[in-house]
Amino acid sequence: MTGLRALLEGALVVEEEVSQDFEAARVLQSNRDRTVLFRHIRGHTMPVVGNLCPTRERLCSALGTTREGYLGHVAAALERPVEPAVREGGSCQEVTLGSLGDLPILRHFEGDGGRYITSGIVIARDEELGRNASVHRLMVSGQKRLRIRMVERHLYEYYKRAEARGEALEVAVAVGIHPAVLYAASYPAPIGYDEFRLAGGLLGRPLELVRCKTVGLEVPREAEIIIEGRIPPGRLEDEGPFVDVTGTYDIVRHQPYIEATKITCRRDALYQALLPSSPEHRLLMGMPRECGIYTSVSKVAKVRNVCLTEGSCSWLHGAVSIEKATEEDGKRAIMAALEGHKSMKHVVVVDSDIDVFDPQALEFAIATRFQADRDAVILPNRKGSSLDPSAGKGALTTKVGLDATKPLDREKEYELARIPEKKA
Numbered sequence: 001m002t003g004l005r006a007l008l009e010g011a012l013v014v015e016e017e018v019s020q021d022f023e024a025a026r027v028l029q030s031n032r033d034r035t036v037l038f039r040h041i042r043g044h045t046m047p048v049v050g051n052l053c054p055t056r057e058r059l060c061s062a063l064g065t066t067r068e069g070y071l072g073h074v075a076a077a078l079e080r081p082v083e084p085a086v087r088e089g090g091s092c093q094e095v096t097l098g099s100l101g102d103l104p105i106l107r108h109f110e111g112d113g114g115r116y117i118t119s120g121i122v123i124a125r126d127e128e129l130g131r132n133a134s135v136h137r138l139m140v141s142g143q144k145r146l147r148i149r150m151v152e153r154h155l156y157e158y159y160k161r162a163e164a165r166g167e168a169l170e171v172a173v174a175v176g177i178h179p180a181v182l183y184a185a186s187y188p189a190p191i192g193y194d195e196f197r198l199a200g201g202l203l204g205r206p207l208e209l210v211r212c213k214t215v216g217l218e219v220p221r222e223a224e225i226i227i228e229g230r231i232p233p234g235r236l237e238d239e240g241p242f243v244d245v246t247g248t249y250d251i252v253r254h255q256p257y258i259e260a261t262k263i264t265c266r267r268d269a270l271y272q273a274l275l276p277s278s279p280e281h282r283l284l285m286g287m288p289r290e291c292g293i294y295t296s297v298s299k300v301a302k303v304r305n306v307c308l309t310e311g312s313c314s315w316l317h318g319a320v321s322i323e324k325a326t327e328e329d330g331k332r333a334i335m336a337a338l339e340g341h342k343s344m345k346h347v348v349v350v351d352s353d354i355d356v357f358d359p360q361a362l363e364f365a366i367a368t369r370f371q372a373d374r375d376a377v378i379l380p381n382r383k384g385s386s387l388d389p390s391a392g393k394g395a396l397t398t399k400v401g402l403d404a405t406k407p408l409d410r411e412k413e414y415e416l417a418r419i420p421e422k423k424a
């Protein structure tokens, strides 16, 4: 199965009726480490599932790997991508819905601008660049209208190119898809790279697609819900506020919108919720960036592992463990790591005996292997993350790197004492 249903086992099942406005979000937030299945959403027959991959272990397992094997698994999938395969007919087109109102789309936080689809991947095509799949928040603003936040990345480029031709951009939104597909769409691949090929590489088999009914695109055939539509050129509306990965509100901006032309779903469709700022949201955003850090630091040192830490919303703080070979490796790794993930503000580089997934171990390394005057790198006035409320205008920030690796010539002083197994 390349759908999401294989992951429902062990879910917390909520039988009582809850509202799509705040109530479901509240349950997801108070069960942030567990998959939750809501059987009854008020006014709807479609159940809702959320927190599908709420831990690093769950997401790694859905990607077909482990916490330790993750970086290598993605690197291998990128090296051996698998072409998607178009099939005839798919369960995602079994039923046609009348409007977005037929979907139990959640309203999450008090000050949000409206109900938001947060687990949808948006698929588009450009004659020269080919297919693109990316994740965008989608604010419901009518029976058939979704305002779309388009950061100036690939889809924005596709939209601008269509706009220059005076054309609407055709899109399809797939909701309720396998985490490997959601992960691939979150991966910062170069423009023109078909993210579905990465999904196939991760799954170890072609991602099966089906042709849309009203637009010239193909979508994952095991998706729960498909929204086909067009983004008209040059027409903008207010999008936001919206709570992003740090749990703080993002501002209102003028953004384009999708005018839906067809909405279809499986006969027994599940709506997938993804709570903003939840561990699942953070992991899906942060983990692909760990690969970028790994690639960048691997050019200057031997990397053992990389983690964007949970406390930093899996976005702002990185920990990199290396096999140190020369005294300069620590600081080189700091610079390379910051280059590999531009939104990162603080990074700590540790020896390979430190578990980067263990906050206590990282603090131990800083406590016992780090001297600020010698081992800190401070870089003021760098472009950081717009999601960091403490950053200045234009997301200007001060970046800090901590080299918490042991000096190579003082190995003995840093040796960790052991208790012998046998009597002396």
Ligand code: MN
Pocket (backbone or CB within 6 Å): 132, 133, 134, 154, 189, 190, 191, 192, 193, 195
């Ligand atoms: Mn792309």
